């Protein structure tokens with residue numbers, strides 16, 4: 001029997017990356033070390049299913065857990081990355097309690113695909129950091145591993161709605177999805193995974209190809225629209241100046257929807273910016289040709305926000321109007337607001353302060 005190969009749960013890319021490997025890739029990599037397929041496969045299953053490896057060929061290293069903040073049942077946690085000065089870089093993830101369709105209590109894990117983000121959406125805390133770095137597939141999967149096996153929580157759904165624009169790091173995101181859905185690994189159904197984008201059309205096309213593959217047909221696509229027209233969207237989301245709403249809608253119409261699935265349209269409702277009835281009507285017209293569900297998200301004020309949160313009446317009025325126009329509409333709850341874990345609030349304020357002088361694009 002050979003000496004043990006370290007199978008690291010440290011997602012630092014300098015280490016062996018079981019976290020970023022499908023079972024097939026792991027078996028192949030293990031074979032080059034002379035490890036029999038049966039042992040590699042049982043190590044892979046134990047690692048993902050029990051969070052441990054009882055196998056003579058491998059040794060397990062520790063997950064670099066960082067801060068943990070809890071508000072009610074919402075848990076925000078970080079993982080430290082890299083070594084030396086890089087060590088201050090952290091992924092941020094949030095575990096959010098949800099009520100399942102059957103009334104069952106479920107947990108959704110919101111993962112980051114980047115540290116910081118280059119997209120500069122005006123309503124978003126993460127935008128204030130700028131882009132620090134992309135995360136590898138291993139570093140994305142590590143967030144699931146930490147939630148499941150370090151915090152010991154069941155994870156029913158995964159949404160790529162944490163820090164970063166997934167389409168800016170699409171190959172690593174797809175690599176992570178292949179691991180998360182691996183039947184020998186986490187085995188999460190693709191219908192329980194949602195990728196959220198600001199509307200990068202090239203990324204939507206790339207994702208269409210993945211969705212065409214067996215096993216990925218039911219992957220969900222969410223699009224952060226947030227405006228009824230190009231004027232408002234240009235002001236809120238710089239991406240719109242390069243890829244406007246007509247071009248975005250065309251790309252969405254071409255996205256393959258299988259079975260009863262629908263696109264998820266996200267609309268952050270910001271007082272005085274995009275929350276009037278006229279805005280609602282124009283949004284519904286734009287949505288008309290799309291099979292979609294509209295998700296209205298009351299704005300969560302970021303640090304130094306120019307806007308307050310909307311009041312209950314305006315949120316209700318907007319949702320009622322959209323519903324009355326025949327648009328299936330839901331409201332997304334605001335969980336984790338007090339620990340800056342709610343939608344659009346992720347981001348390390350220390351990095352933001354360091355990066356901000358001379359390059360504050362978001363306010």
Ligand code: SF4
Nearest residue numbers: 117119121124127164
């Ligand atoms: S909303 Fe998403 S895409 Fe826009 S800046 Fe924030 S993290 Fe980036």
